[in-house]
Amino acid sequence: MPTIEKRGEKSFRLVVDIGTKSRRKRKVKTIRIEDPALLKTTKKLRNYLESEWYKFKTEVEAGAYITPHKRTFNMFIEDWEKKYALDHLDDKTRETYEYIMGKEIQPYFGDMYLDEIQPIHILNFLEEYQRENDVSTSSIHARYRIIRDILGRAAEWKIIKENPAENVKRPKQKYNEYEIYTEEEIKEIFMLLDEHAPLRNRVMIKFAFTGGFRRGELLAIDETDLFFDTNEVRIDESLQYTKKKGYRFKDPKSNSFRKVTMPPDVMQEAAILLREIKKNKLLLGELWRGTDKLLLFGGDMGQPQYPTSPNTWWQRFTKRHNIKPGRLHDMRHSHATMLINQIGKVPGLNIKAISQRLGHANVQTTLNIYTHANRESDILVADAINNILKTGTF
Known part of the structure; x- marks a missing residue:
């Protein structure tokens, strides 16, 4: 017979006794009913409470139930990895x-009990x-986000009452000043x-500058993604490498499937590269190590390139030829900045079109990342305002 004790208007205590009379142990779990119906x-x-009691009893008898104040951060991580991370990340x-x-x-939170972690601990x-x-x-923001996500899952699963990270002011994320290459x-x-x-390498760097692709997108481009009749490149995959699983082709970031129109001269060079x-x-012949994809920027034997290889080559090239150093991703930023500087000069070019070309989830992402780095446009705006003050017109 279920043992259920009423503790308050909405609060009930479930009691399960285990063991023999001489070595009996009592496990207790309190639940709150928020549903007015x-x-x-x-x-x-009564049916609901009895159902919860039988679930609780099963957990206790299986040794799966741990009272919240006895569950450490490290213990919860094991559950989080099995029940969430494997399927959702x-x-x-x-x-x-x-x-x-x-x-x-x-190392910092591991031995702390979940219900003892307070906002001040996270701040410290x-x-x-x-x-x-x-x-x-x-x-800093990345570490805060991980802590918030994990403790948020603990709160969602009712292991703790609330997520202490929600009471910590979110660290302000500053977008880095990128190395922008001028025209x-x-x-x-x-x-x-x-x-x-x-x-x-020549075609790859030109693609990065003129298409604004992310590194993983660039390394996943294969023969079927090239449309030479319309000078378009389709982005529908991104190359990813992890130590556990090796190389894998996945959906691009933010599901940013798109076609990007490229300069004809660059596409002609891509056609030559593809023939080679x-x-x-x-x-x-049999020494070919390529996958079922004929990658445009694969290794010498057709295999996917290691993600850091393009940057390594570019760093050597810039040093050898006295070019301003930067990363492959800086070429994407340079591409975006160059386009933003053309708004108002090229008919039909606007921030939405640029955002779609870059594969951003929304226009606000584009604005957040690039408006601060756009010195040339900022000067033009200042000149326009100055002109208004002097003449009353643009």
């Missing part, structure tokens, strides 16, 4: 979470991490690429 109907309420995201948690978050952790590592605001610098880079870079890849594949 249940509270009004005695029979429905992307492989790369999970790998990042595991690295940050194992190295920084778990973030301040200590920033002080000892002298890191960017984006790194003149890009022209010079293209000349140097034509003179000194191997065909594959096909010749190389025939030449290598």
Whole structure:
């Protein structure tokens, strides 16, 4: 017979006794009923409480129930990984979470009981991490987000009453000042690429500058994504690498499936590169290591490129030819900034069109990232305002 004790208007205590008379142990769990319909109907309420009691009894007898004040952060992480992370987090995201948690978050919070973690503990952790590592605001924000997400899951599963991270002021994320290449610098880079870079690297860097692709998107482009009759490149996958699973093709970030129109000259070079890849594949025969995709920017034997390889090559190239150093992602930022600077000069070009080309989830993302880096446009705006003050017109 279920033992259920009323503790308050909406509160009930479930009691389960286990063991023999001489070694009897009592497990107690308190639940609150928030549904007014249940509270009004005695029979429905009794059925619900008895159902919860039998679930509780099963957990207790199986040894699966741990009272909240005895569940440590590390103990909960095991549940979180099995019941949430494996099914809901992307492989790369999970790998990042595991690295940050194992190295920084778990050593700090691991032995603390979940219901003892307070907002002040989270604040102290973030301040200590920033002080000892002298890191960017984006790194602080990443650690805050992981803690908030994990404790949020504990609150959702009713293991703790509320998520203490929700009472911590979210660290303000500052977007980094990117290394922006000017139009003149890009022209010079293209000349140097034509003179000194191997065909594959030359086309890859030109694609990055003129298409604004993310690195994973660039490395996933295959023969079927190239439309030479319309000078378009389709983005429907992104290449990802993790230590546990190796290479994997997945949906692009924010489900940013799109087609990007490219300069005809760059597409002509891509066509030449594709012909060279096909010749190389025939030449290598059984030594060819490509997948079922004929990658435009794969390795020498057709295999996917390691994600950091393009940046490594670019750093060497910039050093050798006295070019301003930067990353592959800076080419995407340069592409976006160059387009933003053309708003008002090119008919039909607006922030929405740029956002769609970049594959952003919404226009606000584009504005948040690029308006601060857009010095040239800022000067034009200031000049326009100055003109209004002087003449009353633009």
